[in-house]
Amino acid sequence: MWILGKIQPCVLPQSNSSQEQRSKTHRSGEDEIHDIALNCGVCIFASDMHLLTSVVVLGLCCTLSARTVSGPEEKGLIRPFVVDAIQEAKRLVDDSYLYSRQTSLERVRRNDFIKPSDILRLMKQPKRKARDAVRAADYLEQTLRIISEKTHHAHKRSINATALLSHEELETIERLTGCAGQTLPPPCRTLPDLNRYRTANSVCNNLINPLRGASNTAFTRWLPPVYEDNVSQPRGWNTERLYNGVVLPLVRLVSNRIFSTQDQNVQGDTEYTLLITFFGQWNDHDLSFTPFSPSIRSFSNGINCDESCERSEPCFPIQIPRDDPRLPSGPNSCLPVFRSAPACGSGNSAYMFGGVPRVREQMNTLTSYLDAGQLYGSEEGLARELRDLSNDGGLMRINDRFRDNGRELLPFTKMVSKMCATRNRILNTTGLEEVPCFIAGDERVDENIALTSMHTLFLREHNRLARALRRLNPQWTSEQLYQEARKIVGAYHQNIVFRDYLPHIVGTDAMRRQLGRYPGYNANVDPTIANVFATAAYRFAHATIQPVIFRLDENFQDNRRFPTVPLYEAFFTPWRIVFEGRKEAGILFKSAIPSPAKSRQRHLGSLNLQRGRDHALQGYNAWRRFCGLSTPRNVAELGRVLNNVGLAQRILQLYGSTENIDLWVGGIAEPFVPGGRVGPVFSCIIATQFQRIRQGDRLWWENMGVFTPAQRASLSRVSLASIICDNTGISRVPRNPFLFSRNQANFVDCRSIQGLDLNAWRESGSRGEPGAYPREHQAQGGEHLGQGANPSQEAYITDYSSSETASDGNEILKEQDYNDLQDLMDVLDKRVS
Numbered sequence: 149m150w151i152l153g154k155i156q157p158c159v160l161p162q163s164n165s166s167q168e169q170r171s172k173t174h175r176s177g178e179d180e181i182h183d184i185a186l187n188c189g190v191c192i193f194a195s196d197m198h199l200l201t202s203v204v205v206l207g208l209c210c211t212l213s214a215r216t217v218s219g220p221e222e223k224g225l226i227r228p229f230v231v232d233a234i235q236e237a238k239r240l241v242d243d244s245y246l247y248s249r250q251t252s253l254e255r256v257r258r259n260d261f262i263k264p265s266d267i268l269r270l271m272k273q274p275k276r277k278a279r280d281a282v283r284a285a286d287y288l289e290q291t292l293r294i295i296s297e298k299t300h301h302a303h304k305r306s307i308n309a310t311a312l313l314s315h316e317e318l319e320t321i322e323r324l325t326g327c328a329g330q331t332l333p334p335p336c337r338t339l340p341d342l343n344r345y346r347t348a349n350s351v352c353n354n355l356i357n358p359l360r361g362a363s364n365t366a367f368t369r370w371l372p373p374v375y376e377d378n379v380s381q382p383r384g385w386n387t388e389r390l391y392n393g394v395v396l397p398l399v400r401l402v403s404n405r406i407f408s409t410q411d412q413n414v415q416g417d418t419e420y421t422l423l424i425t426f427f428g429q430w431n432d433h434d435l436s437f438t439p440f441s442p443s444i445r446s447f448s449n450g451i452n453c454d455e456s457c458e459r460s461e462p463c464f465p466i467q468i469p470r471d472d473p474r475l476p477s478g479p480n481s482c483l484p485v486f487r488s489a490p491a492c493g494s495g496n497s498a499y500m501f502g503g504v505p506r507v508r509e510q511m512n513t514l515t516s517y518l519d520a521g522q523l524y525g526s527e528e529g530l531a532r533e534l535r536d537l538s539n540d541g542g543l544m545r546i547n548d549r550f551r552d553n554g555r556e557l558l559p560f561t562k563m564v565s566k567m568c569a570t571r572n573r574i575l576n577t578t579g580l581e582e583v584p585c586f587i588a589g590d591e592r593v594d595e596n597i598a599l600t601s602m603h604t605l606f607l608r609e610h611n612r613l614a615r616a617l618r619r620l621n622p623q624w625t626s627e628q629l630y631q632e633a634r635k636i637v638g639a640y641h642q643n644i645v646f647r648d649y650l651p652h653i654v655g656t657d658a659m660r661r662q663l664g665r666y667p668g669y670n671a672n673v674d675p676t677i678a679n680v681f682a683t684a685a686y687r688f689a690h691a692t693i694q695p696v697i698f699r700l701d702e703n704f705q706d707n708r709r710f711p712t713v714p715l716y717e718a719f720f721t722p723w724r725i726v727f728e729g730r731k732e733a734g735i736l737f738k739s740a741i742p743s744p745a746k747s748r749q750r751h752l753g754s755l756n757l758q759r760g761r762d763h764a765l766q767g768y769n770a771w772r773r774f775c776g777l778s779t780p781r782n783v784a785e786l787g788r789v790l791n792n793v794g795l796a797q798r799i800l801q802l803y804g805s806t807e808n809i810d811l812w813v814g815g816i817a818e819p820f821v822p823g824g825r826v827g828p829v830f831s832c833i834i835a836t837q838f839q840r841i842r843q844g845d846r847l848w849w850e851n852m853g854v855f856t857p858a859q860r861a862s863l864s865r866v867s868l869a870s871i872i873c874d875n876t877g878i879s880r881v882p883r884n885p886f887l888f889s890r891n892q893a894n895f896v897d898c899r900s901i902q903g904l905d906l907n908a909w910r911e912s913g914s915r916g917e918p919g920a921y922p923r924e925h926q927a928q929g930g931e932h933l934g935q936g937a938n939p940s941q942e943a944y945i946t947d948y949s950s951s952e953t954a955s956d957g958n959e960i961l962k963e964q965d966y967n968d969l970q971d972l973m974d975v976l977d978k979r980v981s
Contacts, residue, residue: 229298230317234324237290240447241283248444249273267567267720271591274439274489277349277527278513281364282439282489284326285511289490290447291321327492330365333358345631346638346847348524348531350515353846356671361516361844363526366491366509367436367679370836371774373507373764380508382487383761385459387467394804399757400483401469402802402813406795420825422598422698424652424886427868428689430602431645433522433590435841436682437513438759440486457482462489466758485755487762509679510763514590516677517845518642522590523606524634534559534589535630542614542629544607550583550726553877556608557725558586558593558600568594571723583723596718598697600725608875610637613906621911632909639849639863640871642842648868650838652886653688655824658835666850667843675844678837680771683756683763684812685833688826690753756812768814768829769807775832780806791819858908865902873898 252270274282295313313321322328336342336352346353354360376385384396441462445452453463457480465482468475475481494509514526523544525531536543547557561584569582585594588603613633618624624632651659697718699707706712710728718724769779780786783800787793795817803809811829818827826834847854849863869881880895889895 227317230295230313230321233291233294233298234287234321236294237287237325240290241286241443244443244445244447245283248442251444269440269444269486270567271595272440272486273442274511274513275591276529278364278439278511279442280326281330281492281511282442284330285490285492285494286441286443286447287325288321288327288492291325293448322493330492331359341631343853345635346517346519348521348528349526350517350519350521353517354671354844355846357674361675363515363521364511364513365676366494367438367512367682368674368676369509370678370680371766371770373679374766375507375764378507380490382464383764385464391808392805394808396761396808397802398467398469399754399761399810400466400472400475402757402810403754404469404473405802406798406813407816419888420652420886421882421888422694424649424825425689425693426598426602427649427886428653429595429599430522431518431641431649432686432689433514433592433599434518434520434641435514435516436677436686437590437592438488438510438682439513441489444486453486454484462487464758464762466754483754485758485762488759508764510683512677512682516675516841517847518638518645518841520589520606520634520638520641522593523588523603523610523637525589530589534587537626540626540629541618542624542626542631542633543611544614546607546611552604552725552729555875556604556611558588558604558607558722560584560722561587568720568722570719570721571727574717574721581723581727583726585720586722586725594720594722596697596715597713597721597724597729598718600722601729604725605871605875606637609640609871610634612874613637613904616906617909620906620909623911636863636904639855640866642849643863643866644868646838646842648884648886650834651823653825654831654835654838655821655826657821658824658831662835662839663842666848669846669848669851670843671846673840673844675841678833679763680765680811681833681837684760684765684815685826685830685837687753687756687812688816688830688834690756753812757810760810760812765811767807768809768811771811771833772814772829775829777828777832782806790817792817856908862905862908866904867901869896870898870901870903873901874903 252273273279319328334351336355336358339347339352342352349363351362352358353362359365374383375381376383376389383391384399388395443462444454446458446460446463449460451458451460451463453465456463457465457467459465464485464487466485468477468481468483470477475483488510491509491511494506515521525534534545536545545559547559549560550557563585568585571580571582572578586600586603587593588607590603593600593603610633613636614629617629617632646663650663654663693715695715697713697715699710699712713724772779778785778789780789780796783793783796786800786806787796790796799809799813799817800806815827815830818829820826821828821831824831842848845851849855850860855863867883868885869883872878872881872885879898880892881898881901882889882894883896883901
């Protein structure tokens, strides 16, 4: 009996001279084997191995390692089959990317109807540096897959590719595939103004861990993932696998059985406006974007994910259950879904760098900080593309063809496609002018007209600030004007999110425990966006989307010229902003302010559940444990947690065990916490994430030295209402635009809302004009010009726990209406084979 040990690179101990003088005439068979192994570049450790068997084993090994290659890029022993595998993987990935992109572009460039899934696919494609990072990850994963398959064929058994590779070979693969460049920390010392301004991609925010929170890095995990193969396969990949004695239910079945209602059963939220939904989406697009795999066909067998229901990386289709009320069902009936792209150095390979095994992780192409990256971009190339470099004013690029009553609009993208050419089709006419998509710091800017309006609002605010700062400090350079305006807008965003938005979401208790008084910066706190936050908890807002976007006139009455828009006719319609919004000042914000948010249930976001399984999130009970909450074990206990025994019964009929419940289902089903709009588990996760974002941000607006005490005091007075007043034609608004009021007597004149006083930004000796850029409708000499009393010089530290919050509202229907763009597109573009 002999035992074949691990094949690994030879690292031999130094021999003493007496051992080295062994007589050549007395060399044993083992010595000859040893020499052959050295020539092959491997060592075989065995116990009681027979000579003949050893020769056979070495013969198999040397078929893969008979020669070495060297060059200026490679160091150490790099065997030909490794180089061949890298080249084959690159060819395979590049061909697949090219096919997928050409196919998608061809579809959206046609003159006929563009399928929504094609639009979604292009929107969710990684771009620029993110695409490089995803491509490098695919190169690496496919290289190791090819090596594993070839060694499996040679050895007639499964062997992990990394067991056959030396450390030098692994480093070479990492380097030649491009993954090494994705994990190298940048040289922070070479970056200018690092203590004053953020980098576009947020590298070096943390000077100890420069990549922490940067764009194009992996999400963090607060609980380990639960992949079916412990490495990469999603939960539910094997439809026959048992979890606590039962198979996981189909996500579409869960959608149909748990979260479904008719439009007429939709109930309005009498406390909050629809703006809270759109602002939440705007805020989400500052924190996370998980790209799909760029390939629409499987790397391993070439099947097209649009044309097959087979589960083969990256295809992870949603199977249609029997007797589905809306879609044809059957074993070959499915909705095409693509897996999220892996982060570099994770996934099926499970290889080891630095001795640490890696499971599949997903990539966040955005920064983890509240830095208004959705406006400015999360990488340097895009940030520069969005700037107006034709002058020295520090401005953002604007549309060079259209204006909104003289006000600025977003610039158009240079991409040639029919993606946003939806005007004639939606209006059922011909001959009307179409316009391209807008471009902004986040790819999803055109997703709906309300979100586009948020982008437009803050674009105008940046340029308004830059012009005012230039008048105040005419000696400033274009770069300084841009960076200071960007820094101010980032501070706006941080303050509004914490003071005005989060209290209405996570509730009074979480605000008091975790998000109260600013504790200061802590370099040991990791602000990286957690996978569970991006994939489940912060998707709670999908439960607040309503079927229409209201558009009202200047008196907040129904607009006869441009009536209410069905949500499905508001996707990718920049022409509505250009042709329907520009003559009605602030039309979308008027509509958003007095319209109550709703929650409706036509179809639960089954894609949310599929995405959670793709990312291997642990279940509902695991996250309740994480948050220190009770973990229900049966219908009675779950019914008490959900305050709904009937709902608990339906859930357990599907899942069989409380340990199997998908987090998003349990989180959405929970009753609201007092003062919030999520249940306890989502409140915990969301509050924990924002707590870490704030405390782990070296350039947080309240951190000492980021702004002066006078500047912090001025910034603290800015509100979303004042930004709306400063950049639209609206003259009266609710003091808090998130709170719903049917009585317009509660609205206030914009002239009475305090804005930013820029006197605190005047440099010593500057002869520029004082104050902020005036609103067009306010009287000359008003307080908005910054001519009032000097602000306090005391350090301004906010205690957000005392912010005004809404009442409990548990009686309001909050089960999700699945009208989210991604799910809607998949539903409209179903694949039934």
